[in-house]
Amino acid sequence: SGIAYIEKAIDIIYSTKADKGEIRRINVNVAPLHVEEYRRLKSAGIGTYQLFQETYHLSTYKEMHPTGPKGNYNYRLSALSRAMEAGIDDVGMGVLFGLYDYKFEVLALLCHARQLEKEYGVGPHTVSVPRIEPAAGAPISINPPHAVSDEDFMKLVAILRLAIPYTGIILSTRESTELRNRLFHIGASQISTNSRTYPGGYTAADEESASKGQFSIGDKRTTCEVIKHISNDGFAPSFCTACYRVGRTGHEFMEFAKPGEIQRFCLPNSILSFKEYLLDYGDEELRRTGDTLIRSQTASIEDTKLRNATIKKLEEIEQGKRDLYF
Known part of the structure; x- marks a missing residue:
């Protein structure tokens, strides 16, 4: 069927x-x-x-x-x-x-x-x-x-x-x-x-x-060309699937999304998923642009504990780990 x-x-x-x-x-x-x-x-x-x-x-x-x-x-x-x-x-x-x-x-x-x-x-x-x-x-x-x-x-x-x-x-x-x-x-x-x-x-x-x-x-x-333009425009490309992995869907998603609190997760998760993409699929030009954007966006995370945790996960991705998220 x-x-x-x-x-x-x-x-x-x-x-x-x-x-x-x-x-x-x-x-x-x-x-x-x-x-x-x-x-x-x-x-x-x-x-x-x-x-x-x-x-x-x-x-x-x-x-x-x-x-x-x-x-x-x-x-x-x-x-x-x-x-x-x-x-x-x-x-x-x-x-x-x-x-x-x-x-x-x-x-x-x-x-x-x-x-x-x-x-x-x-x-x-x-x-x-x-x-x-x-x-x-x-x-x-x-x-x-x-x-x-x-x-x-x-x-x-x-x-x-x-x-x-x-x-x-x-x-x-x-x-x-x-x-x-x-x-x-x-x-x-x-x-x-x-x-x-x-x-x-x-x-x-x-x-x-x-x-x-x-x-x-x-x-x-191509996907790479689109991401280059997005990055050069100052937007953060995101390949995040974290909400689905932790069950943050439906009612729970709405509870975070409607008041805008979902951004607490969205920014660090977009940074982590973008870093994966850069290492696995990006060319040298995109990696340079992307890494500059990642440093800037990581620094903008206001919560010190969350910012430090994001930096630690970025280091783990550099060492070969994948599929990390909050």
């Missing part, structure tokens, strides 16, 4: 070890499931379960999905609630901007987030904000009915950051390099890099296959 295939894939990914590391957390974006299937997904050890409504506007949704498994608006809308009922306490939501008026979509998404928090005590761990981009076989992608300009896109990201300050706002590689760089200063906090959106994309990188992707790529930089 579909869920059995997903369970097997997750198990293979977690059990695969490379010379310099392994996958420590798998976020899953799959079609709506039944409660029992979500329980199996939870047991498989996933991080965040993501599902995008695409559009909250009912008549537009029905027009876009007149038949097939995706055609049930209410079943999709209630999927995150079923995931919560099954014990998945970190969920991600999103809208495909361009299908309907972005103002309506943002308000509907915020209402959905508030409903989850009211009913389950936990709001969305992440919010994704993809815009429609040209894609093969999708005529509507060439001329979206409610295209969102760059200016309005930046505005909606800022609004989401103000309205849900605790959530991670995710940008895909659909957006251009320049726009993604600007959005970091406005409210975006997570990005994908080096994406391939077509079947077999990470084994066959030819242009013909790329033209058949789910959407066109706006930012084609």
